[in-house]
Amino acid sequence: MNTPAIVAEDVSRTYQLDGLSVPALRGVSLTVEPGDYVAIVGTSGSGKSTLMHLLGGLDRPTGGTLLIGGRDVARLTPNELAELRNTTIGFVFQSFHLLARTTAQDNVGLPLVYRGIGRRERRERAAAMLDRVGLAHRITHRPNQMSGGEQQRVAIARALVTGPSVLLADEPTGNLDSATGQSVLALLESLNDDGVAVVLVTHDREVAARARRQIVMRDGLISATR
């Protein structure tokens, strides 16, 4: 566990919009250690979402070097990158992104589908993970039968089911009331205590303050670290 989970060196990302080059990231360097707890803060348009997409292997940098789990993203094929996301990264989104017609259990088991794991084992592992996030009693419920907080816990269980080394959470409390948000944060922190690195993207200073480190983004650059 000595290699860093994620290493970004002078990473930039420029979008081409109608022939115009729009830089979203302009050279960001950042290391996420195993078991780290990092908050990335910044106003909208600061580049923090772009950074999170890069750190999660959803996107590729247009400049600089990005290593995820020790592997150079620039040298990976789309399939290898998909596999890297599956094995190394767990995503938690602001709007949960659960499959609407699917039970909590099968939502959690979804990433295992792309590992070729059979249905029975998927359900066993998903049930164990739902138990871990305190939703053992919600296994057969569908998203519309659950509260926002419960849905986000299902999403966290889904992110964890593959045993990733990093959880990337994009405004995980953004759609929740503050009490529910607190309990979701508490869950993320307890997972962090178990050794999973957590990278939290938020514009909420209070949420950010709970992290071990804060990285403040502004105009596509890191403007401060705390």
Place this chain on the structure above:
Amino acid sequence: MRLAEAWRVALDALRANRLRSLLTMLGVVIGVAAVVALVAIGTGTKEQIERQVEGLGSNLLLVVPGRIEAGSAPTSSPLTLDDIDAINRVVGDRTRVAVTIASGETVRAGSRTGFSSMQGVLETTPTVFVRRLDRGSYLTRTDVSTGRRVAVLGAGTARDLFADRDPIGRQITIGGVRFRVIGVFEPLGQSLGVDRDSEVHVPVTAAQRLLGTERIDGIAIRAPDRERIGELSDAVVAALAERHPDTDFSAVTQEQILGVLGDILGVLTGVLAAIAGISLLVGGVGVSNIMLVSVRERTKEIGLRKAVGARPRDIGVQFLLEAVLLTTTGGVLGMLLGGSAALLVDRLSPVPAALTWWSMALAFGVSAAVGIVFGVVPAQRAGRLDPVVALRTE
């Protein structure tokens, strides 16, 4: 992703939009049903005609004046019974030679009237063609040589004129001339669109007197075996050409008739199937359209699946299977529908229909192919979606 899992996801997606899936399927159902039913009708018609031509007799050679080709005008026949003597010498067996002179005539028995095809024939007709009697006896050589006014009735004519009474020995008039009924044929049905049961056979000599002519319309010869048909055909045509230098004669075999009819029906069936195939194509376009809508609707789902590790291929396969599942289900339903329609037509209408395994297999294969062809573009589009963009879509 395992294939079984992909099927499950595809099935699930189709179930989520039941009505839409059904309506999309309908295009394929109609297309496949049309292909299956029309091919069945084409095949059934062809088989029926083949049976009818073969049912005439075996190793037949039909000789008619004129050329048998498209656009040729009918030739008035120069043939007479003297020519038959010449042909009998060529063939060497007079029981193998039959003639006909045909005319539509009104037939009457008492107050009942019917319309029949009067056939002036030799007594050899039953030894040349397959023609069985139900009752009584057929014409004799003496009947023919003396021009006796006796008649053998088709089953339909017998029924029209005599209903349930036995016609044997009774008088009828044909074209106003009295004849005595000596036999009734077994029912034969239609062959090549002609109602064979309304025929009345009379001695050719009697028919010629009634019509005031010496001519005969056509000659049929039954060859002893298949191998000698060609040889016999040449010899007969040569003999006739010598006697009538100004007239062309044509001799055709059953095989030639079958070949020509088979070609025509084959083309006809092909054209029908192609027209039906167009509706299958339109159904395919519908599938493509709905799949594109489905991809757009589920952009977020695609983004999420990619985020948790789906490869572009996994997503593409998922959507492709959805399209294939849609069209093959439609294909199976279409097969059932088209098959039932064909059976119904066969049973309830005079049009024959025969289901063939190859048309069913073809229809199913084509429907699967339609799914693949029309599913590929939406599937590729889904597979290539940028996960970042997809996740951001609301």
